[in-house]
Amino acid sequence: MSTSAMVAKTDLLKQVPSCSYPVPVPSTTDLDVFSWSRIFENVAASVPLRQALEFKTLHSEAYNAVNRTFRKTKKLKIEILSTDSEKPLYYVQDSATKNVDVAIEMVRFVLKNARSVANLELNFEDVNLKALNRVLDEVLNSDHVKLKSFRVRRRHAGQCVTKIGDVIRQNATSLREISRVGISEASHGFSEKLKLDKFGCMSFDLGFQPAPNQIPHHFIRITESGAKIKNFSFTSFSGLDPSDEVVQNMLDGAEVKSIKLTMMSPPVIAPRPGFMIGKIRSVEHVELVEIVPEPQRINKLMGVRHIFEKVFPNCHDILFLQQWE
Missing domain, CATH: 3.80.10 (Leucine-rich repeat, LRR (right-handed beta-alpha superhelix))
Known part of the structure; x- marks a missing residue:
């Protein structure tokens, strides 16, 4: 190819855009606030009560998302299970504790933050019904309970x-x-x-x-x-x-x-x-x-x-x- 031809080709390439597309380079994309909020809500709804509360310390949006999750709570699940020790094990929304006062506080928290609890599940194995009666008192005294379903399981x-x-x-x-x-x-x-x-x-x-x-x-x-x-x-x-x-x-x-x-x-x-x-x-x-x-x-x-x-x-x-x- 002559020198003049090479120069002409170079000039032509400068003027005509290429029809090929560059390969996109992978890059991280920041999620918007709404997406993060949905993630926090879904996670908080799928984990036990205590773990959901821990999310509130991560970020202000996590704090608000967890609160929205508890407002949407429809089911209250309470279990009083007998153990090898003298003290029973209490589960509130799948969160365990051996302290009856802590269990009562968790029940109060759920009832206070939920807009309307429609389903109540009780499972009690303890011979002593004092703790169960305290739990039921919280349900009876709450303005946020309007049950559609009530399920009970007992051992004794x-x-x-x-x-x-x-x-x-x-x-x-x-x-x-x-x-x-x-x-x-x-x-x-x-x-x-x-x-x-x-x-x-x-x-x-x-x-x-x-x-x-x-x-x-x-x-x-x-x-x-x-x-x-x-x-x-x-x-x-x-x-x-x-x-x-x-x-x-x-x-x-x-x-x-x-x-x-x-x-x-x-x-x-x-x-x-x-x-x-x-x-x-x-x-x-x-x-x-x-x-x-x-x-x-x-x-x-x-x-x-x-x-x-x-x-x-x-x-x-x-x-x-x-x-x-």
Whole structure:
């Protein structure tokens, strides 16, 4: 190539822009305040209470984000677990402590900062109910509690917690689901304001061998309360006699649509002529669950199938199940 040609090419390249694109160089990008705020909120919502509070010391935006997270809190979860030592272990929002006063302060903090607590979960294993009653007092005295769901778990039989009934009564207009409360606690707290989609109770709050008139007495109180229940479940040692007048009055008065009975042994059904057995036509679904140590080939509850079929004529298929650990 001649010298003049080389000069011309050089001049042309200076004037015409290149069509190729440069390879972008990796660089760090700063997140905006909104993005950091969302990160802090998501992290604070997914960790235990104490860890969430530690984020407040990182940055002013973290402080505000954590506060917004607690304002959005809908569920209060409290556990009082027995340990090998004399002192129980308290969990509030998955944060553990062995100091009952610290646990109460954590409950107060959640209730103070939450706009509206809609779900309450209680799990208590301690024989002494003093701490549990203190916790329930905080729930009852808070203006930020409007429960839709109330779930209870207990370890020991024979423990009747009256304040559980008080919580039910105080939140009667908003409650839609109650799970595993004692029958005496339910009868204490039920009123005509209750319109429940699901109601599950058990007889263990009355002890291992309740008196013959105890369970009927509480069913009568539930019937007289005027509460309405769509789906009813009951756990006991020997189930319920569906032909019993007290049981039928409760199912009929509460307008129950579905029943689930969990028991260790078949119910004791009083002998009576078939034409004297009343019928509950509102019930459309029945489940009978036998508690067994291990799976069995034969379900002993099948022996009372004919009674349930007679009492619930609109239930076309009764399910017989087994439950084991």
